[in-house]
Amino acid sequence: MFAGRRLAAKTAIAATTVVAAGMGAATLQSRRADNEVRTVGLRKTAATALPSRSELLERVAKTAEFDVLVIGGGATGTGCAVDGATRGLNVALVEMGDFASGTSSKSTKMAHGGVRYLEKAFWELSKAQLDLVIEALNERAHMLHTAPHLCKVLPIMIPVYNYWQVPYFYAGCKMYDLFAGSQNLKSSYLVSAGRAGEIAPMLDASKLKAGLVYHDGSFNDSRMNSTLAVTAVERGATVLNYMEVSQLLKNERTGKVEGAITRDRETGKEYRVRAKVVVNATGPFSDRILQMDADPNGKANDTLVAHANEDNDSIGSRVAVANPRMVVPSAGVHVVLPSFYCPKEMGLLDAKTSDGRVMFFLPWQGKVLAGTTDIPMKQVPENPTATEADIQDILKELQHYIKFPVKRSDVLSAWAGIRPLVRDPRKLKEGEAGSTQGLVRSHFLFTSDNGLVTIAGGKWTTYREMAEETMNEVVKLGQFNAKPCITRKLKLAGAENWDPNFAALLAQEYHLSSKMAEHLANNYGTRAPIICEMLMEEERNKLPVTFGGRENVTVYGNVDFDSFRYPFTIAELKYSIKYEYTRTALDFLMRRTRFAFLDARQALHAVDGTVNIMGDELGWDSEKRKAETENATEFIKTFGV
Numbered sequence: 354m355f356a357g358r359r360l361a362a363k364t365a366i367a368a369t370t371v372v373a374a375g376m377g378a379a380t381l382q383s384r385r386a387d388n389e390v391r392t393v394g395l396r397k398t399a400a401t402a403l404p405s406r407s408e409l410l411e412r413v414a415k416t417a418e419f420d421v422l423v424i425g426g427g428a429t430g431t432g433c434a435v436d437g438a439t440r441g442l443n444v445a446l447v448e449m450g451d452f453a454s455g456t457s458s459k460s461t462k463m464a465h466g467g468v469r470y471l472e473k474a475f476w477e478l479s480k481a482q483l484d485l486v487i488e489a490l491n492e493r494a495h496m497l498h499t500a501p502h503l504c505k506v507l508p509i510m511i512p513v514y515n516y517w518q519v520p521y522f523y524a525g526c527k528m529y530d531l532f533a534g535s536q537n538l539k540s541s542y543l544v545s546a547g548r549a550g551e552i553a554p555m556l557d558a559s560k561l562k563a564g565l566v567y568h569d570g571s572f573n574d575s576r577m578n579s580t581l582a583v584t585a586v587e588r589g590a591t592v593l594n595y596m597e598v599s600q601l602l603k604n605e606r607t608g609k610v611e612g613a614i615t616r617d618r619e620t621g622k623e624y625r626v627r628a629k630v631v632v633n634a635t636g637p638f639s640d641r642i643l644q645m646d647a648d649p650n651g652k653a654n655d656t657l658v659a660h661a662n663e664d665n666d667s668i669g670s671r672v673a674v675a676n677p678r679m680v681v682p683s684a685g686v687h688v689v690l691p692s693f694y695c696p697k698e699m700g701l702l703d704a705k706t707s708d709g710r711v712m713f714f715l716p717w718q719g720k721v722l723a724g725t726t727d728i729p730m731k732q733v734p735e736n737p738t739a740t741e742a743d744i745q746d747i748l749k750e751l752q753h754y755i756k757f758p759v760k761r762s763d764v765l766s767a768w769a770g771i772r773p774l775v776r777d778p779r780k781l782k783e784g785e786a787g788s789t790q791g792l793v794r795s796h797f798l799f800t801s802d803n804g805l806v807t808i809a810g811g812k813w814t815t816y817r818e819m820a821e822e823t824m825n826e827v828v829k830l831g832q833f834n835a836k837p838c839i840t841r842k843l844k845l846a847g848a849e850n851w852d853p854n855f856a857a858l859l860a861q862e863y864h865l866s867s868k869m870a871e872h873l874a875n876n877y878g879t880r881a882p883i884i885c886e887m888l889m890e891e892e893r894n895k896l897p898v899t900f901g902g903r904e905n906v907t908v909y910g911n912v913d914f915d916s917f918r919y920p921f922t923i924a925e926l927k928y929s930i931k932y933e934y935t936r937t938a939l940d941f942l943m944r945r946t947r948f949a950f951l952d953a954r955q956a957l958h959a960v961d962g963t964v965n966i967m968g969d970e971l972g973w974d975s976e977k978r979k980a981e982t983e984n985a986t987e988f989i990k991t992f993g994v
């Protein structure tokens with residue numbers, strides 16, 4: 354407890370220091386087209402001093418009853434926490450792993466309405482499908498507005514190989530623009546075969562007939578997720594990662610859900626968290642919480658899982674839900690390749706792969722993200738992993754496009770996520786699990802007879818809308834006198850006072866290279882100056898995390914982050930521990946930064962350094978350091994390397 358207080362006090366001091374440093378703000382003048390000169394100040398927005406983990410745990414222990422308990426800290430759950438907290442509700446959220454450790458870090462990272470869903474709407478003459486596209490296009494605009502540092506407009510080219518497809522794709526893209534209405538990002542346009550070849554020299558221009566360019570959003574999914582968690586905490590919510598719900602608490606008389614027994618996975622300590630309303634936002638794992646809801650004692654049926662795991666002890670093969678009823682799981686794999694596989698500023702869309710899917714090749718964080726597959730599964734794995742066959746499948750599709758040989762050795766990283774397609778469990782009869790009976794097109798919100806609210810399905814892009822609907826239901830059930838929803842316009846942590854020139858201002862103020870300034874601005878937004886102050890504070894903080902804790906490294910003035918391939922520094926790690934609840938090496942290497950997703954081999958080299966720094970900051974003993982190193986190494990090795 355005292356250690357927690359000390360950490361909180363230190364955090365407060367750090368934040369104050371940064372505000373003070375902001376007094377001598379740099380200014381920048383930029384000239385707009387209309388010749389109006391405006392002055393943009395580098396306002397170093399300070400992070401609010403966040404409560405430490407132990408303070409949050411203390412809150413959990415001392416609160417007799419929360420208004421709402423959200424189970425699951427992915428996009429949906431953290432979105433709910435932000436919505437609830439900003440309506441004035443007393444919110445608790447528990448996540449059994451890290452924020453975005455489920456599906457929410459493994460998406461294609463598109464904030465989109467989905468051109469292929471639009472195509473489907475037309476072929477099926479489905480108004481419902483069309484409404485979903487329009488809803489997602491609106492939400493795309495909200496994401497770009499509420500987190501402009503994390504979500505950017507990305508042009509995407511559809512290479513066209515048949516003349517008859519030109520009017521087809523042209524009409525499709527124009528419709529996409531049209532249905533976005535006032536939220537349209539930029540007009541789509543047609544380019545000649547020659548121009549398409551210039552834009553994307555890696556394509557075989559001899560076969561090209563034209564190219565169609567449309568626009569969508571591209572974002573950093575796991576950083577968006579931790580940003581939502583931090584925003585919720587700043588708005589008063591009690592949000593904890595590494596807290597698992599092991600049982601639901603039921604009213605003995607009525608059977609109504611009244612909270613949950615949660616276990617702190619760091620210490621093993623159990624907490625009984627009571628809440629007026631409980632929300633199940635556990636994505637692919639939803640059925641486990643639904644089993645607890647159905648059981649009079651609030652327990653999940655773990656017999657099948659135990660049986661399935663009898664011979665499974667590798668990371669990739671452990672089962673989390675053996676007999677899903679609501680979730681129809683399907684695995685989607687992505688691979689990351691060097692930047693030369695795609696234009697630097699434009700994505701490519703294969704509108705029809707050899708087996709009729711669409712596949713994206715997108716510039717992402719200086720690399721190329723390629724995917725995805727769609728592999729139906731009977732059980733929900735704890736940690737889905739990409740198989741060699743999945744990787745080869747994507748490379749094979751890519752080779753249809755790319756002029757030069759596509760090489761397996763170019764794969765820098767590969768991972769899998771579970772797409773939680775959902776069906777209404779109330780419409781299923783006994784023994785129907787596994788069928789596609791009652792499939793829901795988008796997200797699915799329902800309240801059980803015991804009062805448990807479940808929200809599942811949908812897309813990352815629609816997380817805000819899903820959260821708003823869920824909290825409307827919570828307000829109704831709890832009969833709360835809540836404020837209206839404000840999340841359409843709410844700037845998330847790091848988006849306050851954002852300016853597109855923020856990277857330039859950082860570079861000037863802190864004498865950073867453009868690469869480093871852009872990295873910090875595009876990942877931390879207006880919180881980046883806090884990291885810059887840490888870089889200035891201590892020379893060693895400028896080193897990449899790979900060098901963390903190595904005593905024999907001498908830092909010379911000219912050796913810093915720019916001397917290395919990846920800009921993830923010790924300062925960034927220290928920031929993420931203090932301000933973003935980083936608790937394990939994997940949290941940092943996979944989700945606060947995307948190191949392991951971008952280059953798994955290089956990330957493996959950074960495990961020791963990350964563990965050393967974290968061990969010093971969090972007071973880990975040698976046993977804990979060893980376990981952390983082994984766990985992170987074993988996990989990253991499943992990333993296709």
Ligand SMILES: Cc1cc2nc3c(=O)[nH]c(=O)nc-3n(C[C@H](O)[C@H](O)[C@H](O)COP(=O)(O)OP(=O)(O)OC[C@H]3O[C@@H](n4cnc5c(N)ncnc54)[C@H](O)[C@@H]3O)c2cc1C
Binds near residue numbers: 424451771
């Ligand atoms: C391959 C793929 C590509 C995709 N691409 C896109 C895209 O480009 N754009 C888009 O908009 N959408 C995309 N999606 C969809 C999007 O990623 C998901 O809709 C979204 O991430 C789901 O978020 P969630 O919070 O519902 O689930 P999750 O992110 O899985 O979160 C659920 C959380 O609940 C936690 N949990 C489970 N059980 C417990 C428990 N007992 N106690 C506490 N916590 C628990 C889990 O640890 C997990 O973190 C894609 C999905 C896939 C699979």
